[in-house]
Amino acid sequence: MKPANSVLSGFGTTVFEVMSRLAIEHKTINLGQGFPDEEGPESVKRMVDTATRDFPNQYPPMMGIPELRQAVAAHNKRFYGLETDWQTEVMVTSGATEALAASILALVEPGDEVVLFEPLYDSYLPMVQRAGAVAKVVPLSPPDWALPREALAAAFSDKTKFVLMNSPNNPTGKVFSADELDFMAGLLERHDAYAICDEVYEHLIFDDRRHIPLITLPGMRERCVRIGSAGKTFSMTSWKVGYVTAAPALLGVIAKAHQFLVFTTPANLQRAVAHGLDNEIDWYTGLAGELQEKRDYLAGRLTDIGFDVMDCHSTYFMNADFRPLGFNGTDVDFCRHITVEAGVTAVPVSALYAEAPVDHLIRFCFCKRHEVLAGAADRLADHFGGPG
Numbered sequence: 001m002k003p004a005n006s007v008l009s010g011f012g013t014t015v016f017e018v019m020s021r022l023a024i025e026h027k028t029i030n031l032g033q034g035f036p037d038e039e040g041p042e043s044v045k046r047m048v049d050t051a052t053r054d055f056p057n058q059y060p061p062m063m064g065i066p067e068l069r070q071a072v073a074a075h076n077k078r079f080y081g082l083e084t085d086w087q088t089e090v091m092v093t094s095g096a097t098e099a100l101a102a103s104i105l106a107l108v109e110p111g112d113e114v115v116l117f118e119p120l121y122d123s124y125l126p127m128v129q130r131a132g133a134v135a136k137v138v139p140l141s142p143p144d145w146a147l148p149r150e151a152l153a154a155a156f157s158d159k160t161k162f163v164l165m166n167s168p169n170n171p172t173g174k175v176f177s178a179d180e181l182d183f184m185a186g187l188l189e190r191h192d193a194y195a196i197c198d199e200v201y202e203h204l205i206f207d208d209r210r211h212i213p214l215i216t217l218p219g220m221r222e223r224c225v226r227i228g229s230a231g232k233t234f235s236m237t238s239w240k241v242g243y244v245t246a247a248p249a250l251l252g253v254i255a256k257a258h259q260f261l262v263f264t265t266p267a268n269l270q271r272a273v274a275h276g277l278d279n280e281i282d283w284y285t286g287l288a289g290e291l292q293e294k295r296d297y298l299a300g301r302l303t304d305i306g307f308d309v310m311d312c313h314s315t316y317f318m319n320a321d322f323r324p325l326g327f328n329g330t331d332v333d334f335c336r337h338i339t340v341e342a343g344v345t346a347v348p349v350s351a352l353y354a355e356a357p358v359d360h361l362i363r364f365c366f367c368k369r370h371e372v373l374a375g376a377a378d379r380l381a382d383h384f385g386g387p388g
Helices: 015-026 042-054 066-080 096-107 124-130 149-155 178-190 248-261 267-279 281-305 331-342 370-384
Strands: 090-093 113-118 134-139 160-166 194-198 224-229 242-245 317-321 361-365
Touching: 015 331, 042 267, 066 090, 066 224, 066 242, 066 267, 090 096, 090 248, 096 124, 096 160, 096 194, 096 224, 096 242, 096 248, 113 124, 124 134, 124 160, 134 149, 149 178, 160 178, 178 194, 224 248, 242 248, 267 281, 281 317, 281 370, 331 361, 331 370
Parallel strands: 113 134, 113 160, 160 194, 194 224
Antiparallel strands: 090 242, 224 242, 317 361
């Protein structure tokens, strides 16, 4: 048989799937895969039923229904003062991952260079490489994950097509500061490059920090592709509804890639998301406070057990160094150990690196009910001998 595609066949099963299968096998408390177990607003769920009954269940417009595109434009203005024309600068996609794929395919020519930060969301590297680009990977280092300016500048060249940045960042929980974003903007202008900005956790930020979309900085309006996600905003991750904001020249070519990937997204979900963005503002802006309380609870319990817990500014995730517990092995070994022996599953952070993995951190997901977090902490405390 002739071989399959050499890029995609070279990647194994995603670490999230591997750990979730192991969690099922051992009947553990799974704090590995990043989805909440408490769902979004009732009015948004009811709107799906209403939209399914009262509107046509046929192909919606390729760019997305007008109601949702208008709601995204209003959301941009409401939170960031970003004026956007919903007809030429907003498009709906089948989740943020499809938005990323369409943006990458639209912008990359074989041989282009793309700057990525690691640790990274696991789909970034396969998509960039499959599009024919050369990945230039810049590591962020614990515990503060600060922007490594010298390394970032060195990664840029005349061949750089874009930087793919994720802020708020999964898995580090970092929110890039205004000063860091300004430095990045300077590099984009100097090298005439674009930025694809994965901002799906934009409303899940803690401790009174502020998310600043790169597209709002001077000179960035024509260079940035801003990507959002209803699944993250409304805590319903199976709702694969994403949205892209970009200048008309950029969005036009991204739309051409989108039309040949999925063409469109279920209209009933689009109508429900439009309702939510406009009418459930208090719900999704209040979610960060609830998650912050869960973050603080789990961080405190893990610290008491003996973990060195990294600071977490945002997202669903926190990272913890297990070396103070005296475990002799890698993060993969440790995650298998606590899954099998303690009944708790986490994700090894090394799996989210492309080139130079840090192998002493594991990632816990804290967007779970309090009793789930407490149960996981109790099991770890029993296993390692920490306070219950």
